[in-house]
Amino acid sequence: MASAYPNFGPLYAILHLDWGSALIGAVQETPEEQALITNYTRWNNAVHQKIPRPVTIFxxxxxxxxxxxxxxxxxxxxxxxxxxxxxxxxxxxxxDSRFTLDEKDLVFPKKRWSATTGNALEHTLKSQKINTVVIVSDLEPPFGRLFDLDYRIYVIADNVLDLPVHQNAEFKKVIIDSLLPKMNLDVISLEEALQALEQSA
Structure with missing residues (x-):
């Protein structure tokens, strides 16, 4: 019987976008932040326990x-x-110190909103022959740029939070429910992502 969960395949990378303390701290002490930290921590711990570890970028x-x-x-x-x-x-x-980080993780500074600006992220994905990226972000990720480069993109909907927090529901309605499906990007839940991570090579 075929699995009901997606499979990232053998050539995938995890992109943890905008996990710096300043931006995470901008939503502190809100219900949305508590849920976000819980989701991020659960996902990040699972990634760090995965053997072999996928290419993991912050x-x-x-x-x-x-x-x-x-x-x-x-x-x-x-x-x-x-x-x-x-x-x-x-x-x-x-x-942010609440998230596990070790010597296998890659941390790239960026110079603009897009995660691919001013760093070696694109070069790294290409050199590792990556064809699939899993995006985990608290802000609007660089869907357009990665889409243009022909990556298969998975977005974990539970782990997307926009600023200001009071606009997050409307943001997710537009981006997650409308824009991404039109681009044929795969929007998955945290539970689906965890199962896919477990099943992927």
């Missing part, structure tokens, strides 16, 4: 001192300003 927004990479008074600069300076080496850009 991204975090990070700039040089003074943010020379960011033009002032632009939509992007104004968007990130309330959350901090995101300077390399500061606690706010480190992967």
């Amino acid at each position: 991204t975090t927004l990070a700039f040089s001192q003074g943010q020379p990479e960011v033009k002032t008074n632009t939509p992007f600069a104004n968007l990130i300003a309330p959350f901090g300076a995101f300077e390399t080496g500061t606690p706010e850009v480190q992967i």
Whole structure:
């Protein structure tokens, strides 16, 4: 009997996007944050227990001192300003300490909203012959860029949270329920993702 759960196959990567302390901290002490932390922790622990470990990548927004990479008074600069300076080496850009991280994990700083901007993420996926990515994110992930590069994309719907938190339900309705299915991306639950992880090579 065929499994009812997806299978990521042998050439997949896990993308934990925007798990830096500043952005995770932006939703602290909300019911949504508590659920998110629980889901992230459960998923991340399962990934770290997987043998063999899939390519596992974390991204975090990070700039040089003074943010020379960011033009002032632009939509992007104004968007990130309330959350901090995101300077390399500061606690706010480190992967949040509640999540397991070890020497096998790859941590890529990024310079824009997209996880593929200003780092070696695309090169790493290509060099490892990855054809499938599993996206775990608290913010809008780079669906478009990865879609254009012909990856099969799985999005764990339970692990997506947009800011500000009070707009999250509407965000998920538009992105998760409408946009992603139109792009033929696979939207799965956390339970489906855990089963798929267990069954995948």
